[in-house]
Amino acid sequence: MDEKPIPDIVVGRLPLYLRALRHMISEGRQLTSSQELAERLGISAAQIRKDLSHFGEFGKQGTGYNIDFLAEQLERILKVDRVWNMAVIGAGDIGSAVARYQGFANRGFKITLIFDNDPEKIGRRIGPFTVHNMDQIGTLIKAENIKVAMIAVPTAYAQEVADQLVSAGIKAILNYAPLNINVPSGVWVEYTDPVTHLQHMTYYLD
Amino acid sequence: MDEKPIPDIVVGRLPLYLRALRHMISEGRQLTSSQELAERLGISAAQIRKDLSHFGEFGKQGTGYNIDFLAEQLERILKVDRVWNMAVIGAGDIGSAVARYQGFANRGFKITLIFDNDPEKIGRRIGPFTVHNMDQIGTLIKAENIKVAMIAVPTAYAQEVADQLVSAGIKAILNYAPLNINVPSGVWVEYTDPVTHLQHMTYYLD
Numbered sequence: 118m119d120e121k122p123i124p125d126i127v128v129g130r131l132p133l134y135l136r137a138l139r140h141m142i143s144e145g146r147q148l149t150s151s152q153e154l155a156e157r158l159g160i161s162a163a164q165i166r167k168d169l170s171h172f173g174e175f176g177k178q179g180t181g182y183n184i185d186f187l188a189e190q191l192e193r194i195l196k197v198d199r200v201w202n203m204a205v206i207g208a209g210d211i212g213s214a215v216a217r218y219q220g221f222a223n224r225g226f227k228i229t230l231i232f233d234n235d236p237e238k239i240g241r242r243i244g245p246f247t248v249h250n251m252d253q254i255g256t257l258i259k260a261e262n263i264k265v266a267m268i269a270v271p272t273a274y275a276q277e278v279a280d281q282l283v284s285a286g287i288k289a290i291l292n293y294a295p296l297n298i299n300v301p302s303g304v305w306v307e308y309t310d311p312v313t314h315l316q317h318m319t320y321y322l323d
Numbered sequence: 324m325d326e327k328p329i330p331d332i333v334v335g336r337l338p339l340y341l342r343a344l345r346h347m348i349s350e351g352r353q354l355t356s357s358q359e360l361a362e363r364l365g366i367s368a369a370q371i372r373k374d375l376s377h378f379g380e381f382g383k384q385g386t387g388y389n390i391d392f393l394a395e396q397l398e399r400i401l402k403v404d405r406v407w408n409m410a411v412i413g414a415g416d417i418g419s420a421v422a423r424y425q426g427f428a429n430r431g432f433k434i435t436l437i438f439d440n441d442p443e444k445i446g447r448r449i450g451p452f453t454v455h456n457m458d459q460i461g462t463l464i465k466a467e468n469i470k471v472a473m474i475a476v477p478t479a480y481a482q483e484v485a486d487q488l489v490s491a492g493i494k495a496i497l498n499y500a501p502l503n504i505n506v507p508s509g510v511w512v513e514y515t516d517p518v519t520h521l522q523h524m525t526y527y528l529d
Contacts, residue, residue: 129519159503217416291520296342316401317338
């Protein structure tokens with residue numbers, strides 16, 4: 118086991134490995150190899166072996182990886198062998214779609230709160246949730262000890278909302294607004310912006 | 324100008340630079356530096372200078388970058404100095420949110436078609452679009468010469484839909500389904516899966 122900090126780019130690939138393994142499990146599979154993972158993911162087999170070797174010895178030369186075991190180990194490493202409650206800020210089209218999204222279950226996350234500042238939306242139901250007033254962010258997030266939040270508000274409000282979330286004790290923010298937000302050290306932000314993916318691909322088109 | 328192929332990881336960062344520059348333009352700014360971009364993006368200034376140097380000389384030592392000029396050059400390089408029409412497959416929560424999303428305009432993309440296979444949804448309107456029957460994918464995408472599509476169908480159908488899109492001439496697919504899909508060489512796929520971002524962050528939480 119390597120005691121040096123693991124490069125963040127390696128950590129960022131672990132969820133992709135876990136997703137591919139979970140898919141193999143749903144196919145009833147039991148063993149895989151770095152070669153098969155490489156083909157599914159478009160990452161080289163050598164890179165996959167090197168990435169996993171940071172965390173221990175998971176496979177056997179010639180036998181490959183036990184899928185269940187490797188998936189369980191990755192879940193433990195990524196700390197999704199538990200369920201993280203989440204808050205969603207913004208009950209517009211994106212926030213509502215996120216709140217209704219079925220893909221969080223069994224992957225370590227559960228939405229428990231949704232907020233908006235629009236009087237038309239506050240008090241309404243979205244799926245199983247009642248939309249709370251954004252002035253309750255601090256109180257409710259602290260009361261439920263939530264550490265993970267998603268920002269789905271218009272770009273102009275994203276920084277202000279991030280500041281409120283940090284004050285409320287949030288440590289990880291997934292930002293759907295196409296804007297880089299500033300947070301103090303010890304708080305993590307990731308961005309999901311479909312346009313950056315699209316622009317990455319059009320580079321290669323004629 | 325470097326004639327070797329640019330590493331894909333470098334290409335993937337250009338949309339982030341462009342997004343930051345566009346945001347500075349919206350703030351009325353005219354000049355920036357690799358240091359300022361570094362602070363906004365959490366990428367080192369040296370990396371940013373090196374990435375941009377693959378494509379030419381955009382800044383002056385001591386003066387920095389002209390924001391408008393650099394943004395225009397990046398738009399040209401990423402081929403988003405034009406508008407790419409897009410098809411969305413799946414009119415569920417995610418597809419509907421994507422179809423209503425205002426963030427594509429001015430960034431090089433425009434949704435023009437949306438498809439579903441649910442008789443309840445076909446013919447209905449979502450924002451400005453009428454939902455088309457998925458059996459029309461080939462005909463309509465070819466007729467409109469669309470090259471870019473987004474898959475927002477349940478995971479079990481993602482590969483089948485990808486195959487139809489490739490047959491229809493699609494060259495770039497943004498996949499919202501948490502499943503790796505196989506496409507032939509010359510077709511590009513990117514994934515947007517919020518859970519991989521969340522799992523990346525929980526690695527660092529207690």
